[in-house]
Amino acid sequence: MSDQINDSRRSFLSKAAVAGSITIAPGVFLHQTAQAKPDDQAVSNKTRWGMLIDTDKCAKGCTGCVDACNSEHGLTGNNRPESDTQYIRKVSLVEKQTKHEISLPMMCQHCETAPCVDVCPTGASFKREDGIALVDKHICIGCRYCMMACPYKARSFVHEDVENQTLSAPRGKGTVEACTMCVHRVDKGGIPACVEACTNDDHNAMVFGDLNDENSEISKQLKKHGGKQIRADLQLNTGVRYQGI
């Protein structure tokens, strides 16, 4: 009797484990996120966070990643496109010779040798050990030299009072800001909002992961298919790579 119960329990548990694995697997294996880091533990350069974007999968006209980013960081805008902040934008490209069309998301490329970090007079622009470029809003004086220096136009200046701030993304009038690679999520073992939105929309054009971990999905894909840097001539060793350009 007890053996029968054990058999049935074993069978139930193993089926549940399989079902559970199928449910959780995409989150674990496709995105290859790191384990949540304890708050008191410093980031280390053993990890280099990066992103791989497959432009062939990036749907024209889709702004899922942009909408998710805006919502995540409370970027409501003031209907002034020239001065409103954009962390991520969709860029349409047409090759002049062949007329080949490409659509891709563009954001801070989290360069290893970031020009924004080099030029910042106070050190407000800085890089974490794990490769994420950030702005320390407490010591940014709003000189905008980093915006002059960024080769990707990835940074925005906060031109007016900000409202509806989210707890995880503090902003401030008169300082410069940009994509944080959703550092608040990443530090808790999550993935950036844009990548999550792209996956949820079933486009799967964006992969996030550790470039230093050769077993991560991003490293495997980069090894197999390659990935280009935008403005590779500048040799900035960007954390964001693209396929199909």
Added chain:
Amino acid sequence: MKKIEYTKIKGHSIPYYGLLGGLGFTILLGLLSTWYMEHNGHHVTGMTNQIVWGMPHVFAIFLIIAASGALNVASIASVFGKKIYDPLSRLSALLAIALLAGGLVVLLLDLGRPDRLIVAITTYNFKSIFAWNIILYTGFFAIVGAYIWMMMDHNMYKFKKKVGLLAFVWRLILTTGTGSIFGFLVARSAYDAALMAPMFIIMSFAFGLSIFILVLMAAYNWTGRELGDAVIARLRSLLGVFVASVLYFTIVYHVTNLYITEHHGVEAFILRDGGIYTNLFWFGQILLGGLLPLALIYAPGVKTCRTTLGAICTMIIIGGMCQVYVILIGGQAYPMEIFPGYEVSSSFFDGMVNSYSPTLPEIILGISGMAVSMLLVTFAIKVLSFLPTSLADSIADPHAAK
């Protein structure tokens, strides 16, 4: 050449107080403009996420360039031993400090967070040329201040030459730093050139001397002091050399870019298709700031005409402002080449020529920086003996006593 006597100006007249009041009022308007821009945020200016540096920076950079150039007159006297410039040295050093102060005030008041000045001067990233500039500016004030002291204090006079040499070297490094703010920018096609540093140095020679001549003539005219033709003729011919040199560097910069295919786009934009920038380049920078002054400097018949010289200096200053505007705003207006070989479009104005319309508060802030400089000079020559009592040929010209 007789012994030079320096005296303070009286500064009791109604026009003097009128001048102080006018400059003070302009500064007040500048402060109000700053309050308006900082209170509302920079969206009330013409500056955007595409044109991140605007009119205040044009004024600030012009004044900072001119500041180091204004010191040249003193350097020629103490470093190169040209005696005729010696009586002009005190004013030269004073003007240098005043122009730098005016430029820095504008730069500071345009920051997103000007209240964080203390952060800017205490927290340094030593890889940043901007941080180096902050140190260079502070050092310039200290060194040129000491230079004035050496010139004015008989006990310290023996150190004048050494401090003058230090000031000269420092000013060269300072303008190298200013030019390198642009020279070090790899991202934008219009910048990223080592030539920027020496070009800014030669620009400083021309802009600084123009302002110096105008201030000198105004100060002597308005105080009824004698200013002889010998000094004026020397400054005038020096100005000619400087203006020609600016033209030379401009030609080298553009010809080099025209040779390099990847820069053809930005060159076509500035030289041919850029609308306002093309017009400012050809009519402002080249014609008004270069060719016309050059022609007038060497034209026969007007060689001793002070009005013509005043007009020449004004043209060089306006042309210089145009040059800084074309470099600064034109360089940002031209779309950044993120994807060479592609037609680019996005919600963030990628691939588009960026538009910029300076607003009144920005312009007032810039002008108020000039007012700060002039107020400092106007006040300083009243409280300290910066000006020779007379610069008549019999006194100032080393060859006149023969």
